[in-house]
Amino acid sequence: MDARLRRVNKEITDCKNDKSSNIRIELVGDSPFHLKGSFPGPQETPYEGGNFDVDIVIPDSYPFQPVKMKFITKVYHPNISSASGAICLDILKDAWSPVLTLKSTMISLQSLLCSPEPNDPQDAEVAKHYMTSKASFEETARYWTEIYAGGPGSKAGKGVSIGVRDEVAIAGLDPQHVTRFESLGFPRGQVIDVLRRLNYRGANVPKITDDRIVEELLKA
Amino acid sequence: MSEDDEDLEACRGMQQQEYEVLESIYPECISSQIRAGLLKLDVPIELGDPRPVKVEPQEYGSVQRNDRTPSESLLLSTLPPLLLQLSLPPGYPITGPPEILSLRAAHLWLSKSAQLQTKLIDQWQSGEPVLYNWIEYIRTGDFLSDLGMLSREDDTIIQIYYPAPHILASLLQAHETSSKSLEFAKNSYPCSICLTSLKGSRCLKLSCDHIFCRSCLEDFWKLCIEEGDVGRVGCADPDCVKAGREAKEEEVARVVSEEGLRRWRWLREKRNLERDPTIVHCLMEYCQTPVPKPADVEEGTGWERFRQCPKCSFSFCAFCRRTWHGPITGCPIAHSEKIVLQYLAADEGSEEREYLEKKFGRNNVIRLVKLYEEEQANKRWLEASTVACPGCEIHVEKNLGCNHMTCWKCGQHFCYRCGTKLQPADPYRHFSTPGQPCYYKLFDFQAEGAGRAEEGLVGIWADLNH
Numbered sequence: 001m002d003a004r005l006r007r008v009n010k011e012i013t014d015c016k017n018d019k020s021s022n023i024r025i026e027l028v029g030d031s032p033f034h035l036k037g038s039f040p041g042p043q044e045t046p047y048e049g050g051n052f053d054v055d056i057v058i059p060d061s062y063p064f065q066p067v068k069m070k071f072i073t074k075v076y077h078p079n080i081s082s083a084s085g086a087i088c089l090d091i092l093k094d095a096w097s098p099v100l101t102l103k104s105t106m107i108s109l110q111s112l113l114c115s116p117e118p119n120d121p122q123d124a125e126v127a128k129h130y131m132t133s134k135a136s137f138e139e140t141a142r143y144w145t146e147i148y149a150g151g152p153g154s155k156a157g158k159g160v161s162i163g164v165r166d167e168v169a170i171a172g173l174d175p176q177h178v179t180r181f182e183s184l185g186f187p188r189g190q191v192i193d194v195l196r197r198l199n200y201r202g203a204n205v206p207k208i209t210d211d212r213i214v215e216e217l218l219k220a
Numbered sequence: 221m222s223e224d225d226e227d228l229e230a231c232r233g234m235q236q237q238e239y240e241v242l243e244s245i246y247p248e249c250i251s252s253q254i255r256a257g258l259l260k261l262d263v264p265i266e267l268g269d270p271r272p273v274k275v276e277p278q279e280y281g282s283v284q285r286n287d288r289t290p291s292e293s294l295l296l297s298t299l300p301p302l303l304l305q306l307s308l309p310p311g312y313p314i315t316g317p318p319e320i321l322s323l324r325a326a327h328l329w330l331s332k333s334a335q336l337q338t339k340l341i342d343q344w345q346s347g348e349p350v351l352y353n354w355i356e357y358i359r360t361g362d363f364l365s366d367l368g369m370l371s372r373e374d375d376t377i378i379q380i381y382y383p384a385p386h387i388l389a390s391l392l393q394a395h396e397t398s399s400k401s402l403e404f405a406k407n408s409y410p411c412s413i414c415l416t417s418l419k420g421s422r423c424l425k426l427s428c429d430h431i432f433c434r435s436c437l438e439d440f441w442k443l444c445i446e447e448g449d450v451g452r453v454g455c456a457d458p459d460c461v462k463a464g465r466e467a468k469e470e471e472v473a474r475v476v477s478e479e480g481l482r483r484w485r486w487l488r489e490k491r492n493l494e495r496d497p498t499i500v501h502c503l504m505e506y507c508q509t510p511v512p513k514p515a516d517v518e519e520g521t522g523w524e525r526f527r528q529c530p531k532c533s534f535s536f537c538a539f540c541r542r543t544w545h546g547p548i549t550g551c552p553i554a555h556s557e558k559i560v561l562q563y564l565a566a567d568e569g570s571e572e573r574e575y576l577e578k579k580f581g582r583n584n585v586i587r588l589v590k591l592y593e594e595e596q597a598n599k600r601w602l603e604a605s606t607v608a609c610p611g612c613e614i615h616v617e618k619n620l621g622c623n624h625m626t627c628w629k630c631g632q633h634f635c636y637r638c639g640t641k642l643q644p645a646d647p648y649r650h651f652s653t654p655g656q657p658c659y660y661k662l663f664d665f666q667a668e669g670a671g672r673a674e675e676g677l678v679g680i681w682a683d684l685n686h
Contacts, residue, residue, distance in 0.1 A: 003414060003435075003436075003439065006414070007413075007414055007415055010415050011415070014415075061443055063413060064439065064440045064443045064444070065443075091458070095458070095461060095462055096461070097456050097457060097458040097460075097461040098413045098436070098440055098456045099412045099413060099456050099457055099458055100458060101415075
């Protein structure tokens with residue numbers, strides 16, 4: 001399949017020569033079929049200022065089968081798994097076309113960050129968060145961009161490094177809620193876990209009784 | 221040098237220059253022996269956007285023919301070229317026009333060549349080279365209007381008279397096709413799969429106008445056919461992929477091998493059969509032949525359920541998938557209930573419902589649903605208002621009286637409240653033993669569940685006790 005090699009080489013060169021798209025693709029090892037792509041987070045989104053790395057694997061029957069992509073950088077987004085970086089995007093599945101390139105696919109990822117599709121989620125918990133309170137979701141996404149993608153706030157707070165990451169903010173929760181249940185004697189990690197799972201945010205808060213939470217905490 | 225000689229010298233120079241210019245603009249349509257003053261022009265007629273062309277039968281003089289051959293209508297963007305043989309006199313372009321030795325159209329479609337010659341000669345003005353104008357005049361088809369070849373009603377229609385319209389029409393069409401493919405083969409196209417630019421002869425333009433190189437399409441389609449993904453054998457453009465635009469048979473035939481084409485046809489047929497909800501596969505395990513719904517069957521006669529395998533002749537019912545039980549006998553209830561439940565579970569107007577309606581016939585499904593609902597209502601009523609005799613299972617409805625029942629059919633004594641058997645010797649013990657669930661409830665029954673009636677009856681019971 002030297003046609004595949006020729007095309008991939010062409011695509012890599014094309015990306016190198018194109019400075020305007022801001023998309024970089026580099027080899028991971030010696031093989032041109034395992035690559036690392038990266039792009040800046042789109043402007044006017046919670047991802048602005050971050051730099052997002054994507055793991056790219058070119059399958060044997062490329063470009064007739066879709067390229068395999070997943071985020072290396074942790075992203076807080078309804079269509080991206082917050083744990084594995086797996087991406088839910090139609091063109092990476094059945095809407096793939098051999099005409100699509102690494103560059104155009106990366107641009108699609110960029111625009112996925114601009115326009116989440118919470119109705120077709122990859123990460124149900126994040127999607128629920130997005131649907132319950134968009135403002136709170138964006139705050140969390142911004143925090144993730146800051147701590148994982150080198151977003152704007154990270155430089156200012158460089159002295160405060162990895163050790164003191166705010167677990168409550170990572171989970172997109174209200175610190176007061178966490179403290180309240182922590183004071184009942186439950187471990188902090190467990191409280192965060194349960195509140196996140198129950199989507200204890202925004203308009204959902206009055207709907208979930210304290211009893212329910214304690215019950216979940218006791219189960220855990 | 222005399223003045224004439226000077227003129228001749230100037231003419232030679234102008235002729236030479238004109239020839240060079242024409243050769244650089246129209247390398248394909250000019251050839252000459254310029255020294256002998258002879259020039260051949262082969263001018264294609266390019267109409268740009270396709271125009272309607274009507275080939276009308278030509279009448280011979282005054283002979284009226286009754287069996288007029290019908291005219292032919294076409295849509296063409298080219299007409300076969302005009303061939304001109306010219307001789308350039310030494311005095312051209314100053315003292316005289318080029319001499320037209322012959323002018324004819326390929327396939328002889330132009331009947332008015334004499335008039336065209338006159339028109340061309342008329343364009344010459346002393347001292348002006350005229351050949352470029354001639355070529356353009358012919359190439360663009362402007363002469364058609366001057367020769368009165370446009371329809372009087374609609375001047376976009378070109379009218380051509382010819383003794384046998386159907387013969388000329390097929391020649392014109394063939395010329396159109398070959399000049400289009402020549403044109404396509406001559407140009408280069410970027411293939412967006414291999415990201416290279418290739419000559420048209422190595423590319424294919426699909427019915428959606430997207431162009432790819434054949435070898436990429438072959439790799440693509442071959443893979444899809446091998447994997448059995450017939451739906452992907454189509455245009456590779458992202459929008460066409462989303463629209464599910466599939467390739468035409470002729471396109472597949474031009475790209476993949478004979479064997480690939482055969483498999484593609486087989487896959488497509490299989491897929492289309494699977495899509496057709498009226499198809500049922502023969503129930504014989506060894507056979508499995510797809511059996512279509514008979515075409516001329518009347519809905520509601522019961523025969524719409526009938527299927528006979530064309531291969532092994534096994535006759536069966538498409539509803540319950542059992543041996544044919546005739547048009548009148550209904551399917552075993554269990555099966556039709558499954559269909560009904562599936563139908564009711566789907567939303568109104570949903571694809572699922574449409575599918576079931578197509579598969580079993582709309583009227584049938586509606587009838588089954590109605591039957592089912594009636595049955596369910598009966599069942600609900602039986603459960604709510606009757607109690608089954610524990611001896612013979614017959615359902616009894618009590619309209620008055622106490623809860624001690626004696627079955628009219630089997631003579632069994634039982635309690636109407638809880639349905640347990642009672643001792644015929646002392647049936648009332650059931651209602652008078654403290655701690656029993658029916659203690660004190662000889663007259664208390666929950667049929668209809670009406671609290672008021674119950675209270676009333678309890679009241680009666682109390683009255684009786686007093």
